[in-house]
Amino acid sequence: MKTMEEIKAAIEAAAPGAGVEIVPNPSPSGQHSLRIAPSHAVAVATFLRDDAELALDFLSNVTGVDWLDKEVTEKVKVTSTVTKTVDDVEQDVEETVEETRKRVQPGCLEVVYHLFSSALKHGPVILRMKTMNRTDQVELPSLTPIWRSAEFQEREVFDLYGVVFKGHPDLRRLLMWDEFKDHPMRRDYVDPDDYEYEPTPHDAVLTRANAHKAAEEAKAREGTGAGL
Amino acid sequence: MAVDEGLKIELGKQGVFVTTIEELYNWGRRNSVWPMQFGLACCAIEMIATTMARYDLARFGAEVFRPSPRQADLMIISGTVTKKMAPQVVRLYNQMAEPRYVIAMGACAISGGPFKQGYNVLKGIDRYIPVDVHIPGCPPRPEALIQAFMTLQKKIDEQPLTGAGRPRHLDAEAQGEFPVPEQGAHDLEPTSNKGVWTVPVVIR
Amino acid sequence: MASNSYFSLAVLFLAALGFGLAPLVLAWLWGKAFSPAKPNAIKNSIYECGLESRGDAWMQFRSAYYLYAIIFLIFDVEAVFLLPFAVAFTGLGAAACGAMLVFVLMLIEGLAWAWAKGVLTWA
Numbered sequence: 001m002k003t004m005e006e007i008k009a010a011i012e013a014a015a016p017g018a019g020v021e022i023v024p025n026p027s028p029s030g031q032h033s034l035r036i037a038p039s040h041a042v043a044v045a046t047f048l049r050d051d052a053e054l055a056l057d058f059l060s061n062v063t064g065v066d067w068l069d070k071e072v073t074e075k076v077k078v079t080s081t082v083t084k085t086v087d088d089v090e091q092d093v094e095e096t097v098e099e100t101r102k103r104v105q106p107g108c109l110e111v112v113y114h115l116f117s118s119a120l121k122h123g124p125v126i127l128r129m130k131t132m133n134r135t136d137q138v139e140l141p142s143l144t145p146i147w148r149s150a151e152f153q154e155r156e157v158f159d160l161y162g163v164v165f166k167g168h169p170d171l172r173r174l175l176m177w178d179e180f181k182d183h184p185m186r187r188d189y190v191d192p193d194d195y196e197y198e199p200t201p202h203d204a205v206l207t208r209a210n211a212h213k214a215a216e217e218a219k220a221r222e223g224t225g226a227g228l
Numbered sequence: 229m230a231v232d233e234g235l236k237i238e239l240g241k242q243g244v245f246v247t248t249i250e251e252l253y254n255w256g257r258r259n260s261v262w263p264m265q266f267g268l269a270c271c272a273i274e275m276i277a278t279t280m281a282r283y284d285l286a287r288f289g290a291e292v293f294r295p296s297p298r299q300a301d302l303m304i305i306s307g308t309v310t311k312k313m314a315p316q317v318v319r320l321y322n323q324m325a326e327p328r329y330v331i332a333m334g335a336c337a338i339s340g341g342p343f344k345q346g347y348n349v350l351k352g353i354d355r356y357i358p359v360d361v362h363i364p365g366c367p368p369r370p371e372a373l374i375q376a377f378m379t380l381q382k383k384i385d386e387q388p389l390t391g392a393g394r395p396r397h398l399d400a401e402a403q404g405e406f407p408v409p410e411q412g413a414h415d416l417e418p419t420s421n422k423g424v425w426t427v428p429v430v431i432r
Numbered sequence: 433m434a435s436n437s438y439f440s441l442a443v444l445f446l447a448a449l450g451f452g453l454a455p456l457v458l459a460w461l462w463g464k465a466f467s468p469a470k471p472n473a474i475k476n477s478i479y480e481c482g483l484e485s486r487g488d489a490w491m492q493f494r495s496a497y498y499l500y501a502i503i504f505l506i507f508d509v510e511a512v513f514l515l516p517f518a519v520a521f522t523g524l525g526a527a528a529c530g531a532m533l534v535f536v537l538m539l540i541e542g543l544a545w546a547w548a549k550g551v552l553t554w555a
Binding site: 296297298315316317319320322323326389397398400402404405408 | 466467468470471472473474475477479481482483484
């Protein structure tokens with residue numbers, strides 16, 4: 001199979017402006033992936049499927065990733081002009097100071113596609129697409145018209161992560177019921193307070209147990225307060 | 229009216245069989261419990277194994293798994309009941325003819341099991357329908373299901389035909405309809421049926 | 433009337449009918465007397481694997497399904513004929529084998545015709 005760089009070059013030659021970016025995977029598997037711009041996704045996908053050398057005719061897996069807003073702390077070297085008194089003479093001096101800056105990297109939803117070629121027996125080629133943010137601009141183009149096997153998996157990603165796939169033939173919830181609100185696989189999903197007794201709660205369950213206990217005590221206090 | 233045990237044995241030696249209607253009726257009932265053909269998750273594989281030749285549930289009179297709730301007496305909740313599936317399970321239970329019994333098979337069916345704290349799994353089917361026998365295990369072995377089945381047979385055998393302990397199908401006052409929960413915005417509504425289940429009190 | 437030679441047959445027929453019907457009548461009477469009916473809306477609704485039924489049960493099926501069913505049936509019946517033939521195979525002459533081959537070939541011809549007509553293409 002071609003290397004990631006070759007695939008990237010081939011895509012850029014076929015679909016100019018696709019904005020292909022290689023996302024390296026530092027683990028021993030070294031399965032690097034390609035991040036593509038959602039606006040060119042359908043063109044890129046069609047090329048990957050129809051190209052004779054790649055012939056990625058099988059989409060094995062579609063999955064979602066939820067990236068929360070992340071606070072990034074980074075050290076930046078800042079060069080500024082400072083007026084200083086050197087040897088009793090006032091003059092402007094260029095000074096480089098290392099500054100610690102904090103910035104918020106906005107969160108997004110990401111969809112990952114794993115592609116294989118059953119004809120040429122190679123793969124996987126991993127495609128990634130990012131939404132603009134996690135709240136209102138969560139639309140991505142659907143790749144169901146190119147790989148039919150994406151249909152149910154994109155429905156699942158829509159159901160659990162809330163990514164809206166444009167061009168999907170039948171975008172309904174798949175695993176949860178239709179009346180369900182919210183998307184349970186998102187990392188800020190708060191599930192209903194239905195904690196029940198566990199003999200040895202620990203970790204996340206212990207947190208839930210404490211929250212439930214506090215809520216119940218507050219309710220009990222309110223109840224006695226109303227009674228008095 | 230019970231027959232004196234000693235007299236019964238003595239008569240039996242003379243070739244005379246004495247019984248009561250209650251005994252005969254319950255003997256017939258307990259040896260012809262037909263389960264519903266209905267599996268939810270991996271426990272269903274063990275349930276299927278139980279009916280096959282090695283374990284042979286047919287020895288206990290449960291050889292026919294009925295494909296319709298109208299003809300079934302026993303519902304084996306074999307596996308995880310998700311919140312999406314729970315209304316269907318309760319509706320099927322309602323559609324069964326009286327007398328009807330329920331065996332909750334496996335950790336998931338009795339309590340939610342490993343998925344208890346998940347957003348999508350019901351924490352035990354006994355919140356909505358009355359369960360007669362609970363079997364722990366993940367999944368329980370076929371022997372455990374047979375044990376549960378024998379427990380149920382014993383329970384049927386001990387039910388009197390009159391009085392407070394009589395089976396529900398002989399009781400005009402007994403509850404016949406168990407409300408099917410609605411699928412709400414975040415959880416099933418209500419989270420349990422009144423009179424069927426109460427929040428357990430933890431004694432520390 | 434009793435002299436009629438068919439009289440005993442009629443008695444036997446009625447007895448047989450009685451054997452069949454008596455348990456049903458007894459069970460019905462038992463139910464009537466002791467176990468009160470408790471119908472409700474969910475219980476009386478149409479059984480559809482636990483789901484609420486929607487739409488009409490009288491719907492049309494594609495005629496292509498019937499062709500599939502007929503082809504399946506032909507080969508199903510063929511198996512019924514082939515099995516006794518296979519069991520008795522060692523005791524049969526060459527003529528029997530030839531007759532069976534003609535039978536199978538005729539069915540294969542039908543399948544080839546259906547294939548060529550495009551019946552087996554699912555669309």
